[in-house]
Amino acid sequence: MYTILEKQRLSDAIVLMVVQAPHVARNARAGQFVIVIADEQGERIPLTIADHDRQAGTITLVIQEIGKSTKQMGQMAAGDAFHSVAGPLGHPTEIAAYGTVACVAGGVGIAPMYPIARALKEAGNHVISIIGARNQSLLFWEDRMRSVSDELIVCTDDGSYGRKGVVTVPLKELLETRADEIKKVWAIGPTIMMKFVSLTTKPFGVETIVSLNTIMIDGTGMCGGCRVPMIDGARFVCVDGPEFDGHLVDWDGLLSRMQFYRNEEQLAVQRWERLRETPTHECHLDKVVPLRR
Amino acid sequence: MPELSNRERMAIPRHEMPAQAPHERIRNFDEVALGYTWELAREEAERCLQCAKPRCVDGCPVGVLIPQFIRALRMGDMAGAVKTMQEKNNLPAICGRVCPQETQCEANCVLAKKGQAVAIGRLERFVGDFELREHTSRAQPGPPTGRKVAVIGSGPAGLTCAVDLAKLGHKVVIFESLHLPGGVLIYGIPEFRLPKSIIRAELESAVTNLGIEIRTDHVIGNTYTIDELLNEYDAVFMGTGAGLPSFMRIPGVNLNGVMSANEFLTRVNLMKGYRFPEYDTPVKVGRRVAVIGAGNVAMDAARSALRLQHMRSAQDGEPPGEVHIVYRRSRHEVPAREEEFHHAEEEGVIFDFLTNPIAILGNEKGEVCGLRCIRMELGEPDASGRRSPVPIAGSEFEMAMDTVIFALGTSPNPIVFNNAVGLERTRHGTVVADPETGRTLKPGVWAGGDVVTGAATVISAMGAGKRAAADIHRFLSDEKLFNVG
Numbered sequence: 001m002y003t004i005l006e007k008q009r010l011s012d013a014i015v016l017m018v019v020q021a022p023h024v025a026r027n028a029r030a031g032q033f034v035i036v037i038a039d040e041q042g043e044r045i046p047l048t049i050a051d052h053d054r055q056a057g058t059i060t061l062v063i064q065e066i067g068k069s070t071k072q073m074g075q076m077a078a079g080d081a082f083h084s085v086a087g088p089l090g091h092p093t094e095i096a097a098y099g100t101v102a103c104v105a106g107g108v109g110i111a112p113m114y115p116i117a118r119a120l121k122e123a124g125n126h127v128i129s130i131i132g133a134r135n136q137s138l139l140f141w142e143d144r145m146r147s148v149s150d151e152l153i154v155c156t157d158d159g160s161y162g163r164k165g166v167v168t169v170p171l172k173e174l175l176e177t178r179a180d181e182i183k184k185v186w187a188i189g190p191t192i193m194m195k196f197v198s199l200t201t202k203p204f205g206v207e208t209i210v211s212l213n214t215i216m217i218d219g220t221g222m223c224g225g226c227r228v229p230m231i232d233g234a235r236f237v238c239v240d241g242p243e244f245d246g247h248l249v250d251w252d253g254l255l256s257r258m259q260f261y262r263n264e265e266q267l268a269v270q271r272w273e274r275l276r277e278t279p280t281h282e283c284h285l286d287k288v289v290p291l292r293r
Numbered sequence: 294m295p296e297l298s299n300r301e302r303m304a305i306p307r308h309e310m311p312a313q314a315p316h317e318r319i320r321n322f323d324e325v326a327l328g329y330t331w332e333l334a335r336e337e338a339e340r341c342l343q344c345a346k347p348r349c350v351d352g353c354p355v356g357v358l359i360p361q362f363i364r365a366l367r368m369g370d371m372a373g374a375v376k377t378m379q380e381k382n383n384l385p386a387i388c389g390r391v392c393p394q395e396t397q398c399e400a401n402c403v404l405a406k407k408g409q410a411v412a413i414g415r416l417e418r419f420v421g422d423f424e425l426r427e428h429t430s431r432a433q434p435g436p437p438t439g440r441k442v443a444v445i446g447s448g449p450a451g452l453t454c455a456v457d458l459a460k461l462g463h464k465v466v467i468f469e470s471l472h473l474p475g476g477v478l479i480y481g482i483p484e485f486r487l488p489k490s491i492i493r494a495e496l497e498s499a500v501t502n503l504g505i506e507i508r509t510d511h512v513i514g515n516t517y518t519i520d521e522l523l524n525e526y527d528a529v530f531m532g533t534g535a536g537l538p539s540f541m542r543i544p545g546v547n548l549n550g551v552m553s554a555n556e557f558l559t560r561v562n563l564m565k566g567y568r569f570p571e572y573d574t575p576v577k578v579g580r581r582v583a584v585i586g587a588g589n590v591a592m593d594a595a596r597s598a599l600r601l602q603h604m605r606s607a608q609d610g611e612p613p614g615e616v617h618i619v620y621r622r623s624r625h626e627v628p629a630r631e632e633e634f635h636h637a638e639e640e641g642v643i644f645d646f647l648t649n650p651i652a653i654l655g656n657e658k659g660e661v662c663g664l665r666c667i668r669m670e671l672g673e674p675d676a677s678g679r680r681s682p683v684p685i686a687g688s689e690f691e692m693a694m695d696t697v698i699f700a701l702g703t704s705p706n707p708i709v710f711n712n713a714v715g716l717e718r719t720r721h722g723t724v725v726a727d728p729e730t731g732r733t734l735k736p737g738v739w740a741g742g743d744v745v746t747g748a749a750t751v752i753s754a755m756g757a758g759k760r761a762a763a764d765i766h767r768f769l770s771d772e773k774l775f776n777v778g
Contacts, residue, residue: 043574086470260577
């Protein structure tokens with residue numbers, strides 16, 4: 001049973017869950033992900049592992065409630081269990097002593113960035129982190145990020161907290177003043193943010209690693225649904241990634257691919273919200289099947 | 294019934310299996326072939342001549358004792374038929390449905406010359422289905438040997454290997470990467486050809502009775518490496534299959550609406566996308582679908598697409614659309630099982646033979662809007678013995694399409710090879726293993742099925758699982774070998 005041991009709300013639409021999954025925790029490393037299914041009718045959702053505890057046999061997931069499945073997961077409580085948690089999947093982040101590095105994270109991307117920044121810090125790097133969100137209420141883990149960073153810049157799009165503006169603005173300033181110093185940049189966040197981070201660093205020739213979260217089904221190299229167009233051909237995010245050289249990604253091709261199921265996603269959300277608001281019948285299922293809660 | 298003479302037996306014509314009519318079945322995902330009735334099965338069984346040297350058995354990759362089970366069936370001894378079957382095959386309801394009998398057992402039947410081979414596959418299915426209803430025989434694990442075997446993958450190869458080893462008394466744990474066991478049976482083969490309830494039931498009776506443990510959600514290579522398994526188990530069998538899809542290297546493969554048959558079929562089968570939004574995984578099929586390739590997977594994809602189109606049409610009242618199979622060779626070279634081709638044709642799939650795609654065309658929104666193809670003609674036979682297709686200069690043409698599904702074969706699933714030091718692979722990505730024993734070049738590791746051969750059939754994978762189980766048993770039973778290994 002993949003029981004949710006702890007649930008914490010990080011912002012209006014972001015929840016943190018500590019989940020029992022000893023088989024994943026035992027080999028998990030920063031940068032890897034799991035595939036989670038909420039219930040028997042559920043879809044396979046890739047989620048980055050935000051933290052793990054080998055001893056306790058747990059992993060930490062940070063979920064942005066954006067589609068039907070993630071909204072449903074957000075409604076689950078401590079004591080509930082997921083139908084399936086498979087992993088760890090994908091290649092871990094290549095951690096080494098690079099010198100000075102920059103970790104740029106936006107929105108829910110702050111969660112998967114945290115273990116990477118921590119590992120980079122532990123490897124002896126000078127870690128400069130830039131974290132951002134649309135507004136203050138969507139921002140979380142500033143303290144955690146600060147604890148693993150030598151320098152931390154916080155920004156919000158609307159200026160409700162920290163610097164006003166998007167993450168690429170302080171990143172560009174940094175590169176303009178300290179380009180020789182910065183050896184490598186990581187970016188995790190919305191695809192559009194990772195695109196602009198890559199465009200920002202390219203003129204400076206600083207290697208930029210992005211962590212892609214595409215449409216995915218099995219997550220084990222069997223469907224090709226997660227393929228991402230690159231300048232030199234397509235790659236599979238599940239087995240070749242999830243981290244890629246941001247300067248080689250065909251961003252517009254990727255953004256277009258990610259729109260493919262947009263109508264179905266909206267339909268599923270609408271249906272789910274309707275069913276939640278106006279149950280069409282009195283449910284007797286709990287009389288037949290014992291509730292897990 | 295009195296004993297018939299051979300002449301009388303040969304006078305009985307081969308019995309067709311009742312099936313859903315084409316115009317009905319394209320509106321649902323229910324099973325197409327409905328199985329023999331008791332009367333049909335008995336009559337078909339009467340056709341077997343009980344040859345002294347039965348060649349049908351040679352054609353079976355797992356060596357099912359065909360004349361014996363057929364004889365038991367026609368004597369009315371169903372329990373005996375089941376027992377005979379289980380000596381060699383624990384998944385008859387599955388094999389009876391998906392084996393290419395016409396190129397295996399039935400091809401060797403003495404009656405095949407007149408195109409009237411005994412319908413061995415249909416009889417096998419009948420015996421399998423009987424057992425799923427009646428439970429006459431419970432497989433028993435052998436006396437415990439104290440040895441432990443890890444089997445990677447719960448598809449046909451892994452399941453067969455696990456069952457045989459458990460019967461011999463070894464403790465078997467199967468590691469499955471997906472959330473449901475069954476491998477290609479569950480993610481690849483559609484409900485209308487092999488119902489999930491059959492897989493579940495046949496798997497349960499085989500696995501539960503034998504005390505085999507299945508751990509789902511375990512992605513070997515990552516969750517555990519093969520070396521980690523070897524620390525804990527006395528032998529490892531890899532039945533990880535071939536699932537990594539191939540795409541053609543032509544312009545437009547990253548357009549929206551282009552997918553692999555594996556993605557399409559996984560959405561439909563494993564994730565039940567045809568019941569979206571009741572099930573969460575969507576599956577999209579356009580009004581004009583091109584499936585590239587003509588193997589069994591292509592037939593499955595085309596027929597699934599056709600059903601989705603007709604189900605949509607029933608809702609929105611619009612015409613369902615078209616499904617094409619685009620194949621660069623001719624009808625004669627179609628690699629799919631005869632029955633699948635026949636069913637696809639009956640259901641209205643359009644076949645474009647001697648046609649090869651050269652580009653997928655897209656609109657300004659990045660969606661597929663067409664397929665540019667070139668006509669082919671057959672030239673000299675190639676290495677496979679088939680006449681190789683050659684493009685006809687100047688014959689390019691375009692077809693309007695909004696969905697393109699590639700069913701061009703697959704290569705071995707890559708993750709299991711993570712950190713697998715000493716496991717030699719060919720340039721096609723398959724594992725090097727002895728075809729007779731399944732032994733790989735890594736001590737303690739056996740492999741069989743598609744991971745060794747590349748994409749092949751369910752039954753050939755089962756045969757490989759069986760041979761590997763026998764060799765693993767030899768290894769585990771031989772103190773000298775075992776202690777060195």
